[in-house]
Amino acid sequence: MSIGNTPSADRPSVGRALAQARTEAGLTVDEVSTTTRVRVPILQSIEQDDFSRCGGDVYARGHIRAIARAVGVDPEPLIEQYAADHDTDSAPPPVAPLYEAERIKSEPRRPNWTAAMIAAIVAVIGFVGYTVVSGSAGDSGKTSAQSSPSASASTTTSPSPSSPQGNGAPTAQPTDTGSAIAAAPPGKVTVKVTAESGASWIQATDGNGKQLFQASLKEGQSKTWTDDKKIKLIVGNAGAVQLFVNGKDLGPAGGKGQVVRLTYTPGDPTQG
Template sequence: MSIGNSPSPDDPSVGRALAQARVAAGLSVDEVSSTTRVRVPILQAIERDDFSRCGGDVYARGHIRNIARVVGVDPEPLVARYAAEHAPQNEVAPAPPRYETERITSEPRRPNWTAAMVAAIVAVVGFVGFTVVGGGGSGGKAGSEADATTTATATGHPATTSSPQSNNAPTASPTDTGSVIAAAPPGKVTVKVSAVGGASWILATDHNGKQLFQSSLRDGDSQTWTDDKKIKLVVGNAGAVQLFVNGKDLGPAGGKGQVVRLTYTPGDPTQG
């Protein structure tokens, strides 16, 4: 095939040469499009010598080569003719379009009240523990008496203290648990906490998670709660808290400075 400046029946243009070769090969535009992956509208425009839809000189040359190979003609003379007629020298290939990445904006984070409450509990327990430990050095006698009271409560045996009048005549200080808390109503759970020998921080909730109490108990303070199904406790400085559940004395809630989580239901423990 000769290359000329003006198309003629014997010397067709690039687009016409591709169209004639396609027809001669018995191929439809759709079949060529499926093989070359060049869209049908672009193929039809190229066969009319309209290369404006190719997206640039580089893409037009690539389309011409792919179509020529499929329809069975030598692509190089057609590419050379296209370059002579359409592409100026030293044309810079256009850069492929750049698409801005979609920015994903996160929703504002909601306050984490659970984490805030846990942090507050840890802070209060740490303060109470520091107060309990620090208070032990202010007076040897006071610290000894507090330790004796806690030990007696934990073991269930009455503590003995020396009378100022006679160092040889110890007197017993029994704990009266019979009248501390009334029997629990049938089908309910009743919990009483008493601060003995120190201060403690208490959080009490019912079976629905409703807060019943959240504060510090000073030495000698008490609180009582009743619920149909369940009472849950978080106790700071558990060694300073005496527990009475469903009419039964359970002794200290835990060790000194310890934080414990407890749950009680009707009949647990059984009334005693």
């Protein structure tokens, strides 16, 4: 496979455009390699417009698409430019997305028959107890009513004029806080990120430096993490990401295309 045609003066080559976008996003070659699963030598060759290591046009397009999404740019113009530079069909047969981050599929939960039987037994016992108590209360109520009919008639009270019910005012109802997410438990910090207006590359680590997440979020996807000490974030294309910390909406994480580094601790709703 050829390295590629020389780009025109007003249009960077595919590899140069990807390298420039990665630099502007504040990402290293190793970080992009981890996200896309494209090996570092291949990624470096692509940034130099050498696609001979890709193993063919189909794989080259797959690498370009994965790298472009990781650095926050639209892959389609770059794939069209690659096809034009290498005289290949710009609409190849669809292939499986081999280079996207793996999605963890949860296994179907099996029914817990033991818990169901225990719940049924508790329900039966509760029903029997309720029936016995209700019958006893009904008998005692009949005896009291027969022994003192005048007393029951005289114990009816009217609402106090000073009470809100006496004045016809409505009873106050509890208000809903309207928080976007539940507040963190005492002594913990909870952070939620939502890709609301575009894709974004996210890296999250906990207070011990353990990596909790490192991948690209597509538009509409969300992730939430909780820790005792702190949550540290690196957010690419920060303007597309909405932040919620300890139940409070902090708005966008930054500007469009900006890469930001943030730290949050328990009881700290402001950006660190």
